[in-house]
Amino acid sequence: MPTHFSRRSLLRGITAATAVATLATGLTACGGDSDAATTTDAAATGTVTVGQLSNRAAQQAELKVSEVKSISAELPESVRKSGKLVIGVGALPDGFPPLAYVGSDQKTLTGAEPDFGRLVAAVLGLQPELKNSTWENMFVGIDSGKVDVAFSNITDTEERKRKYDFASYRKDNVGFEVLKSSTWNFDGDYENLAGKTVAVDNGTNQEKILLEWQAKLKKEGKKLTVKHFASKNSTYLALTGGKIDAYFAANPGVAYHITQTAKSPNPTRSAGTFSGAGATLQGLIAATTKKDSGIAKPVTDAINHLIKNGQYAKWLAAWNLSNEAVEKAEVNPPGLPLDNS
Structure with a gap:
């Protein structure tokens, strides 16, 4: 979607549609406009459970995902040595079901986006570490290097490519x-x-x-x-x-x-x-990294591995988002043009 509409109108379209559910499931437990507590998944690489604590928004499924060493070898040495993939999510203060929100336990970040970040981390052989913040602070985290990659319904645009690299994974x-x-x-x-x-x-x-x-x-x-x-x-x-x-x-x-x-x-x-981009261009949602960080390519390859092996389709189906599937992930595919972004 065009950026002058996409983020705020999307949140309006999603969060307003689920206002009652938001209150019922305690989404405001995320806190205010500062970064929420960082969470590191304890599950070992090899199994990723998607759709946990979803408040009936997803069909929970356990997906077997192992490290692909030929892909993890593409990562920058600093990320490989850290042993973790720091994933930014801009879901504060209220969340936006079914993409990213606080789950039915009123504390765990759940949703299609953090789940997909976990799947990508597993292919890369890294422990996923989720950092939930406001939309604006998520980009500050990428800029500062505190966040390796963001999975947060970010639209691929030519304007954003001035500062970021993209790995597409879902239709907008x-x-x-x-x-x-x-x-x-x-x-x-x-x-x-x-x-x-x-x-x-x-x-x-x-x-x-x-x-x-x-x-x-x-x-x-x-x-x-x-x-x-x-x-x-x-x-x-x-x-x-x-x-x-x-x-x-x-x-x-x-x-x-x-x-x-x-x-x-x-x-x-x-x-x-x-x-959302209109009749002449298929809008795309993309994982977002700092420009020239060297992370977009291995993330793209990890996504394509998930597509090829069927875990991608199972993830989308779990969240009722199969109609947003892409055939393949790309590094910096054509995004919304500058005159429409």
Whole structure:
């Protein structure tokens, strides 16, 4: 997503969608705007448990992952000798389920992003050490060298490449949520929105995209009704009450809410996704390292090893994010251009 929308609008789209769950699971236990306590996983390299303490957001799974010495040998000597991979996560103060948040024990950092950092660390033969901070302080940690790599839903942009190197690992998507009983699907074509009523949050990247589609349809003599609601609960009530056909939001937030409604009287499902970067570029989420640190390449190779061996697909499936899978990881792939970042 464009950076002037992506971070804050994504957090708005995800955290607002899960405000009730946030309070229920004690996400504010993370603390204030300073770095939270650093945590080092005690599990030995070889097995990584994903989806722990997820508050029903994930299907817990144990994945067998061993060090690949040909990949770990690519690491800078200082990182290899330290025996640990310091992973930055910018989830303070409230977290953003299902990507990074405090788990059901109200103290352990969980989510798809820290889980993936743990998987990459295992391939590299390193002990994962998670440092949870605010979004801004996470980048300070990378800049200062206190953080080796950040896994925190960071969009690959050309502007950020001036200071950082990237290892892509997930699509940056927005998506449609509908009732499970609905037969409508987006199918990647805005024309399918003709005659529909869709809710979207004010000031978000997805609102920008939806309004562009609305304007196109209007020129074609077709109508797309866009609705805004004062709260996320009001949006969901409108969806279950049939007042709207779909809700257009950040795809991870949609994925999370689907897991929360699965056993309710009104379960929901995904009706399709769209690149947060728009029609001409697939937006990408990437592991982020200090520029020229020498870490991006081995991290990319570790990700591709996970893809090849199936652990990557199992990680995404555990967190209901299979629709954001990439075929391969790349070092510094094309990102959002400077005039859109």
